Structures are given as C-alpha cells and as structure tokens.
Amino acid sequence: MTERVNRVLSRTALHAVVIFIALLWLVPTIGVLVTSFRPAQNVAQSGWWTVFWGISDSVRFTLNNYRIVLSKLGIGRAFLNSFVITIPATLIPLGIALFAAYALSWMRFFARATIFMIMVALLVVPFQMTFIPILRIFNKTGLAGTFPGIWLAHTGYGLPLAIYMLYNYISGLPKELFDSASIDGANTFYIFLRIVLPLSIPIIASLTIFQFLWVWNDLLVALIYLGGTPDVAPVTVQISSLVGSYGQDWELLTAAVFISIIPSLAVFFGLQRYFVRGILAGSIKG
Amino acid sequence: MRTKKIIPWLYLSPALAVLGFFLIYPSCHTFYLSFFDRTSTKFVGLSNYIYVFSNRVMITAFRNNALWVAVFTALTVFLGLVFAVLFDRVRYEVVVKSIVFMPMAISFVSASVIWKFVYAYKPAGVAQIGILNAFLARFGISPVAWLIQRPWINNLCLVVVGVWVWTGFCMVVFSASYKSIPKQLLEAARVDGAGEWRIFWSVIFPLLIPTLSVLATTMIVFVLKVFDIVYVMTNGNFATEVIANRMYKEMFQFRNFGRSSAIAVALLLLVTPVMLLNLRRIREER
Numbered sequence: 001m002t003e004r005v006n007r008v009l010s011r012t013a014l015h016a017v018v019i020f021i022a023l024l025w026l027v028p029t030i031g032v033l034v035t036s037f038r039p040a041q042n043v044a045q046s047g048w049w050t051v052f053w054g055i056s057d058s059v060r061f062t063l064n065n066y067r068i069v070l071s072k073l074g075i076g077r078a079f080l081n082s083f084v085i086t087i088p089a090t091l092i093p094l095g096i097a098l099f100a101a102y103a104l105s106w107m108r109f110f111a112r113a114t115i116f117m118i119m120v121a122l123l124v125v126p127f128q129m130t131f132i133p134i135l136r137i138f139n140k141t142g143l144a145g146t147f148p149g150i151w152l153a154h155t156g157y158g159l160p161l162a163i164y165m166l167y168n169y170i171s172g173l174p175k176e177l178f179d180s181a182s183i184d185g186a187n188t189f190y191i192f193l194r195i196v197l198p199l200s201i202p203i204i205a206s207l208t209i210f211q212f213l214w215v216w217n218d219l220l221v222a223l224i225y226l227g228g229t230p231d232v233a234p235v236t237v238q239i240s241s242l243v244g245s246y247g248q249d250w251e252l253l254t255a256a257v258f259i260s261i262i263p264s265l266a267v268f269f270g271l272q273r274y275f276v277r278g279i280l281a282g283s284i285k286g
Numbered sequence: 287m288r289t290k291k292i293i294p295w296l297y298l299s300p301a302l303a304v305l306g307f308f309l310i311y312p313s314c315h316t317f318y319l320s321f322f323d324r325t326s327t328k329f330v331g332l333s334n335y336i337y338v339f340s341n342r343v344m345i346t347a348f349r350n351n352a353l354w355v356a357v358f359t360a361l362t363v364f365l366g367l368v369f370a371v372l373f374d375r376v377r378y379e380v381v382v383k384s385i386v387f388m389p390m391a392i393s394f395v396s397a398s399v400i401w402k403f404v405y406a407y408k409p410a411g412v413a414q415i416g417i418l419n420a421f422l423a424r425f426g427i428s429p430v431a432w433l434i435q436r437p438w439i440n441n442l443c444l445v446v447v448g449v450w451v452w453t454g455f456c457m458v459v460f461s462a463s464y465k466s467i468p469k470q471l472l473e474a475a476r477v478d479g480a481g482e483w484r485i486f487w488s489v490i491f492p493l494l495i496p497t498l499s500v501l502a503t504t505m506i507v508f509v510l511k512v513f514d515i516v517y518v519m520t521n522g523n524f525a526t527e528v529i530a531n532r533m534y535k536e537m538f539q540f541r542n543f544g545r546s547s548a549i550a551v552a553l554l555l556l557v558t559p560v561m562l563l564n565l566r567r568i569r570e571e572r
Binding site: 014015017018019021022025026027028029031032035043044045046047048049093096097099100102103104107108109112115117119120121122123124125126127128129130131132133134152153155156157159160163188213216217218219220223224236239240243250253254256257260261264265267268269272276279280 | 291293294295297298300301302304305307308309310311312313315316317319369372373375376381382384385386387388389390391392393394395396398399400401402403404406413414415416417420450455458459462507510511513514517518530533534537543546547549550551553554557558560561564565568569
C-alpha cells in the first residue's frame with residue numbers, strides 16, 4: 001500500500017517537474033508574443049501576464065505594432081533582405097561541399113588524408129581570424145556591403161562543417177554501388193548525379209536546415225561585411241540597431257522579434273526530424 | 287575508384303579555392319598584421335600582444351570568457367542530461383522536448399531581446415513590466431537592475447540567455463545516446479535490486495561519458511567565441527565585455543587593426559587545444 005502511494009507521489013512529482021521546466025522555457029517567448037499585440041500605453045503600464053488575469057482595461061489587443069515595425073522601422077525590408085542573403089548562402093556552400101566530399105570519399109589521389117584533416121581543422125578557426133584581410137579585399141573590389149559579398153563569405157564559413165558531415169555520410173555508402181557502376185563504364189559525374197546525390201538526400205536536407213538557420217540567425221558576419229546600411233541589412237542587424245534606438249518601446253521590439261523568428265520556427269517545426277538527425281550526424285558520429 | 291589523375295582535383299577545386307581564400311589566407315594574414323600598428327604600416331613587435339594580455343578591459347574580457355566557459359558549459363551539459371533522462375519518463379516527451387529545443391531556431395539577437403524584456407527594470411514603486419522583477423515585487427523584494435549589477439549578476443544573466451538557447455541541443459544529443467542504451471541492461475540492474483539512482487550513476491552515466499565529452503568540447507569552442515548576446519544586451523558595458531566583442535570594437539570603433547588582429551589570434555590560441563582534442567578523436571575513429 002505505502003509502496004503504491006509512494007509510486008503515485010513520485011509520478012506526480014515527475015510530472016510537476018517536467019511541466020515546470022517546459023513552462024520556464026516557454027514563458028519568455030510567450031511574453032514577447034503577447035506584448036507584440038498590446039497597445040504601447042498598456043505595455044508601459046502593466047506586465048504582459050496581466051492579460052491572463054482578465055482585468056478589463058489591460059486586455060486590449062492591436063496589430064498596430066506590426067504595421068509600424070514593418071513599414072516605418074524597416075523590418076519589412078530587412079525581412080526580404082534576410083531571404084535574399086540566406087537562400088544563396090545556403091545553396092552555394094552545399095553544392096561545393098557535395099563535390100568535395102564525393103571526391104574525398106571515393107577517389108584516390110595525392111595527399112587525400114592530409115587535405116581532409118586540414119579541412120576538418122578549419123572547422124574551429126574563429127571567423128575573427130579572417131575579418132580584416134577579407135574586408136580589405138571586399139572594400140577594394142566593391143564586394144563590401146553587397147549581397148554577393150556576404151554569399152561568398154557564408155560559403156567560406158559554412159564549408160568545413162558541410163564537407164565534414166557530407167564526408168561522413170557519403171563515405172559510408174556501400175562500396176559495391178560504386179564498383180558496379182564503374183565496371184559498367186559510368187563516369188564520375190554520372191555516378192555523382194545518379195548514385196551519390198539521390199542517396200544523400202537525408203543528409204542534404206539536414207545540412208540545408210543547418211545552414212539556413214545559421215545564416216538566417218547570423219549577426220556578426222552581416223555586421224562585418226554589410227555594415228549597417230539599411231538597404232542590405234538582414235533582420236538580425238536591423239533588430240540589433242532598433243534595440244539601440246527603441247530600447248524601451250517593447251511593443252515594437254517584440255513585434256520585430258516575432259516577425260524575425262517566424263521563418264526559422266516554420267523551418268524548425270516543419271523539418272525538426274531532419275534537423276535532429278543532422279545534429280546527431282555532426283556531433284555523435286564526429 | 288579508378289579515375290584520371292586530374293578528375294579529383296576538378297571536384298575539389300571550388301572547395302579548395304573558397305577555403306583558401308576565406309579561411310587559410312586571411313588567417314595567416316591576420317597573424318602577420320598582429321605585429322603591426324593600427325594602420326598596418328609600422329612593425330611594432332609584440333606590443334599588441336602585451337596590450338591584449340595586460341589591458342584592464344581585456345583582462346575583464348578574459349575573466350568573463352572564463353566565466354562563460356565554466357558556467358555555460360556546465361549548465362547546458364548538465365541540464366541537457368537531466369532533461370533527456372527526465373523527459374524520457376513521460377508520455378508527452380515529444381512535446382516538452384520540442385519546447386526546450388525550440389530556442390535553437392531563434393537567433394541570439396532575438397533571444398537577447400526576449401530576455402532583455404524578462405530582465406526589464408523599473409524603479410521601486412512603479413509597476414514592473416519585466417516578469418523577473420514583478421516576481422520579486424510579489425514578495426516585497428525591491429527590483430534588481432539585472433543587466434547593470436556588476437560583475438556577477440549581470441554576467442550570469444547573459445549566460446542564462448545562452449543556456450536557454452543551447453540546452454535543447456545538448457538534450458537532443460543526450461536523448462539519442464540515452465535511448466541507444468539497451469533496455470535489458472537497465473532491467474538486469476533492476477532485477478539485481480539496484481535503485482533508479484544507483485542505475486543512473488553506475489550504468490547510464492558511464493555509458494554517456496563519450497557523448498558528454500563531445501558536447502562539452504563543442505560547447506567550449508562555441509562559447510569562447512560568444513558575441514551576439516553581449517553585443518545586443520550590454521555591448522560589453524558594466525564589466526560584461528567578452529573577447530569577440532572587444533575584437534569587433536577594436537576593428538570598427540577604434541579602427542586599430544593591429545590590436546584587433548592580436549585579439550583574434552588570442553582567440554585562436556584559446557580554441558586550439560580543444561581543436562587538437564577533436565582532431566585526435568576523429569583520427570582514432572577513422
């Protein structure tokens with residue numbers, strides 16, 4: 001009898017702890033979501049949680065914050081810029097890494113192991129080591145403050161991880177596939193297109209999500225190579241400058257934040273399975 | 287696979303070109319620049335390094351990075367492990383895991399705004415709109431200026447933001463390796479009369495140690511380069527400076543390319559031991 005009571009008690013405690021943790025993790029985001037729909041004067045006078053107490057005059061909602069943020073504060077523009085930056089900066093490194101990982105996994109050539117080790121070692125080079133020389137070259141060639149400039153930069157920074165993860169996956173494909181294809185006289189490019197690419201879809205999906213989220217959420221690389229110019233600034237740069245100029249206007253900041261996290265949350269929840277798989281491929285196998 | 291000698295290099299050349307241009311060449315050049323003055327015209331020997339390791343703000347930055355490494359790594363890894371094991375025991379595991387994992391999709395910039403709002407401070411007597419100070423007010427405790435109270439409260443408050451984002455990552459990785467432990471093993475221990483606590487420490491934990499060490503090194507490498515959170519929330523004011531933010535300031539605000547190069551090199555030196563550990567692990571596995 002007491003044993004059963006104990007079990008029920010410990011189950012209850014477990015649920016209580018788990019739900020408490022989930023709430024703790026969720027509350028900051030809910031605060032932002034609620035605040036982004038409240039009128040400015042309410043936000044300044046009462047906490048966002050009071051809307052749940054249902055005290056009449058603090059429960060008012062508006063879309064006005066979103067309107068102001070999108071049109072007047074440049075978040076609309078920045079949001080589009082983020083897409084213009086992110087899509088090529090995701091696809092270009094992926095393509096280049098696929099070619100490299102294929103060669104490294106299935107071709108024999110001089111210094112192959114050394115080249116692979118160097119590429120992996122580059123994983124940990126802080127980007128800070130590269131900013132000054134590259135920015136100087138970008139300034140001279142007119143690439144600073146342009147989209148192609150930042151596409152290239154993200155390509156360089158994203159490559160080591162992409163090559164490493166693709167290598168792990170592609171080198172694990174069954175050897176027989178490659179042997180029989182080359183006996184049949186298929187050339188390397190045909191094998192790449194017809195065997196490597198289709199079989200690598202899962203890891204390609206994981207990497208695409210990784211790189212997408214990485215570039216979408218990046219602040220530092222954009223600050224360095226794009227500067228603060230609103231014409232090209234992505235949403236992260238725009239928000240960080242709003243924090244400086246509208247630091248107390250929480251209804252505006254929260255609306256801006258919420259807009260900025262919609263695409264990444266959509267990608268995240270839609271493709272969480274691939275995302276998790278990618279993390280596991282990158283950290284456990286590695 | 288037998289191919290003509292040139293073919294592997296065709297596949298590799300885009301990657302080699304990009305890595306060479308964006309990582310290898312600039313890293314070497316930055317190292318070179320770190321021995322020159324602010325405009326890179328006069329050779330100054332080690333004086334930039336003397337500055338880096340003796341300047342007061344730099345020493346604060348090193349201290350804070352050490353704090354980040356210790357507290358951030360310990361908390362993300364510890365909580366990740368605890369959550370993975372706890373959540374495994376409830377039926378709504380998928381939901382709570384998604385909630386804790388979700389901040390991974392949010393940029394550090396947005397996470398910083400989200401938490402700045404949690405930490406919002408108003409003088410005593412005025413209605414608090416930050417949930418943390420409102421919570422204190424309930425118990426009659428006077429409000430705390432979370433991001434200004436130096437040096438421990440504000441730095442720890444910044445670390446918490448990072449922990450909120452990255453715990454989900456550790457949890458997901460732990461969860462995968464926890465679930466790969468054969469259930470018979472745990473059953474056998476139970477049959478032998480071991481309690482849950484004992485099973486955790488004698489069976490589960492030892493099996494998770496490889497995962498733990500991979501995660502810890504990943505977190506350390508990552509957090510040594512922490513930038514966005516500090517840049518957005520305090521910009522290094524009130525003794526919250528970190529190395530990466532200092533490097534950015536030296537580069538863009540003070541325009542001292544010698545010093546900022548030396549800071550980048552210092553960052554590389556800090557990351558290198560961890561990188562060597564990782565390389566050794568990869569080599570052993572191959």
